[in-house]
Amino acid sequence: MSDILELFDNETSIQRSSKQKRVPWKISLPEDGTFITLPVFMAFCGIAAALRSWNRPAAKFKVILSLSEDACLSVYSSAARVFLRAIEDCKDGTRPLVCTWGGRHSDRDQYEALRVDRAIFIREPNKDLDDGARLFADRVVDVPMRSRRHVQAALRRFGMPVVEKDVELLLSEPWARLDNAFQEGRSPTLSLQRLRRYPLSWTQKDVPAVKAVGPTLADMHGYGPIVAWGNDLARDLGDYKSGRIQWEDVDDGVLISGPTGTGKTTFVRALANTCGVPLTIGSFSTWQSAGALDEFLKAMRKSFEEAKSKAPSILFIDEVDTFGNRIGRDHNKAYMTAAIAGLLELLDGFYHREGVVVVAACNHPDNLDPAIRRAGRLGRHYTIALPDAQTRLSILGFHSGIDLDRSQSEKFGMATEGLSGADIEQMVREAKRAARRRFEALSGNHVVDQLRPLVELPEDYLRTLAVHEAGHALVAIEAGHGRVIGIKISRYRIEGKRNELGYVEYGQAGVRPKTRTDYLNAIAVCLGGIAAELEVFGSFADGSAGSETADLNRATELATMLEGALGMGHTLLVEGPLEQLERLRAYNPDFRRRVHDVLQSEFGRARSIISASRAGLDEIVEHLMETKAMTGDEAIEIVQRHKMPRVSLAKLPRRGMEA
Known part of the structure; x- marks a missing residue:
């Protein structure tokens, strides 16, 4: 870089230099239309220093310039085009390829770069570079911050005296203000005067960082x-x-x-x-x-x-x-x-x-x-909704600084269901007070002591829960209804409260209109829990009905919609909105029978799936009894492993050909 900067000191030496094509001395480059302003030239000095090894006419490269300070992209993009134009010596009017790395058209820009010999991508300081960037580019190069030598060279290039106060001003001003001040057609001297006339206002000065007290x-x-x-x-x-x-x-x-x-x-x-x-x-x-x-x-x-x-x-x-x-x-x-x-x-x-x-x-x-x-x-x-179980644990950790063990976490997740962050903060204060009274260090036991009373469920109750939730998951997997993400049961319940003791979490299979088959699959999945209980125990418990979200209630609602509100039943006729359909179901025997037939048919399908996959069901149940939770992938792997092999009769060897 020093040999280039020395050329800036004397116009005659630049004109006679063998490197004249690589040093942008003209005010503008007509082939490209890029006007060289003072800040553009300062940025060019940094780019020239970073790309010194490629500063030759025959060089071929695709580099990512990593800016080391907050800068104006338009300034550095112009400077990069000046650099490419100076070494390419092109006369066909083509525009040098300079792009922003990670921009809106990143894929298109990378494709264009593959078709040219030289390309520069500019990476802003706040943009991360992944392995793909380093694989694509020949080199990722850090652009040095503007220096006193860059400013001095720029002042000399525009025939201006090198005055210390001007150097300090050009070093301290944000790039965006420099770009606004130094414009095409405005003399550099006038631009400096405008910078002094309109100094940095209170809205732009760096405000001392406020020391963070509390969370981020x-x-x-x-x-x-x-x-x-x-x-x-x-x-x-x-x-x-x-x-x-x-x-x-x-x-x-x-x-x-x-x-x-x-x-x-x-x-x-x-x-x-x-x-x-x-x-x-x-x-x-x-x-x-x-x-x-x-x-x-x-x-x-x-x-x-x-x-x-x-x-x-x-x-x-x-x-x-x-x-x-x-x-x-x-x-x-x-x-x-x-x-x-x-x-x-x-x-x-x-x-x-x-x-x-x-x-x-x-x-x-x-x-x-x-x-x-x-x-x-x-x-x-x-x-901002009430926090879920994992979020409640994070809130506890923030306020208490302690981690609960597995058993304590399970109790905490169950007992704090429906509580807010403020409730958990209050709970931590009470736990700290209890620890102080006992002259003990705060621990998970002090937190658990503040929880609402929990009742540990007996083994046979847990097995019923495991069979029920495994049935839901199994039917969902076999019917292709959504994507099973996880299955969970709890060994505790809150005393005096009817809370959710087990569930299957589903993910979206894709955004598309729902057909009759989709609704029938959803009904079968709702009935999968009681189908599994009937398969294993010969009867099912009362937890599948009662509330609006209970399995049988939800299945009945879906079947009612299918027959009366969506035109997907035995006729295209729409009977009315759901509120009216409930009355219709109660007082119209024919409509009630059609809803019943849908439920009965899908219940039979759910029982057939459970019966055919009994071995898989049993293994999922045992896994839940041991760990109380499993991922959807684990359940799918079990179901696939226990599938009965199917033999095609078309491929059976004929008796005469056995030998």
Whole structure:
């Protein structure tokens, strides 16, 4: 690189140099149309240093340039085209192949690269490289950060004096601002003057990272898509602070909803910690406590102003559904209408909130005024549900710092079903208090002691559960209904509560319209549990009926829909919606008989499947009795292994040919 930089010091030496074709001295390259600005030339210096070994006319290469600092892609793409144009010496007007690695058209770009001798892909700092990238490219090369020598060379190239304050300015400015300032047709001197005239504003200066106190998004297990949104927001805020994007490109408003205690406030704190920005908290009740309507509006505006003073920052509005909507007619309508109007004004309108991300939380999103949920305000909406078993264990680990053993985990998962993250946090506080009282270190036993009382199920009860769930799985596998993901039974139940003691988890087989066969298979799977109990015990227990989600109730509902609501029964005639069909089933003997025939037919099919695969059923049951859980793949392997071999009569040797 040093030999190239030395050429920049003297125009005459460059013109006489044998490397003239490889050093872009002209202001523009007419063959390509790429205008060489000062920041483009600075980026070119870094690329030339990284690709020094290929800086020759006959070189053939496909490289990935890995940027080591946040940069403007357009600047580095232009610089890469300048580099290729300088060494290719092409005169046919073709555009050098420069692409972004991992972009929207990545496959097409890689295909195009295979058809040319030289190609450059640019990888942004936040993009990961997998093995496929290293296999495709001849080399992955790190581009050095802009240096003082690069800036000095660029100033000399444009005939400008090398002044230390200008060098420092060009080293410290974000690439996006440099690209905006140095434009085609604008002199470099004027561009420098504009940079000094419009210095970095408070919205673009690097804000010291806020020290994370509490969880981050990495700790938010089981929160679903909202975590991915939060991570994207963290990257966007980083790009905004560095000047790479404008505030208009930041997703600055979101609504989150869910039952009380699901961790909405905890999520917002984790979001602020991950983004490294301050958090301001407000709510309808705290603003209302300020006094009359005028005081309410002042308090609300003060929260927005506080968040803006810390920008970039997050403003969390709790209980936002308390605002209600402007449709109702009661004595508070004027007050609430004014409150909603004030909030809408602060969310957008004439009130400028650049740098402030508004995250609002509520329990009942349907009660919220539609104008608040409009795109551009709180148009994006995520729901946080009660945590599942694995998420509850993760919440426990975060608050307690301990891991439960297998038996304790099983008890915890069963006893905490339906509890929120706040409930589990309270449970941990009580466990810590109990440990302190006993002068003991916190352990899993202290947590288990705080659980709701559990009753251990006897062996014969467990076997009935295992047979029932194995029957569901077996019929699903043989009928090809969905994809069996896992089977599980529990050895405990909560005292005084009728909770789910076993289940089969299914996955989608594919998105397509459902046919009559699909509905019949679903009915057979619903009846597979009692079919297995009849096969093994000669009778079935009462757990298969009663609730809306019970096996027989669900099978009856599906058969009713098939015969009366979908036109897939004995006639194309649609009898009516499901609510009417239930009455029709009760008072129309002919319709009731047709539903019964469907159930009876599929029950017979389920029993035939169970009987033919009895050996597989027994092995699945024994596996469940031992481990209490198994994967769908394990069940499928057992079923396939126990299939009876089938011999084709067409292939039997004739007696006369045996010898």
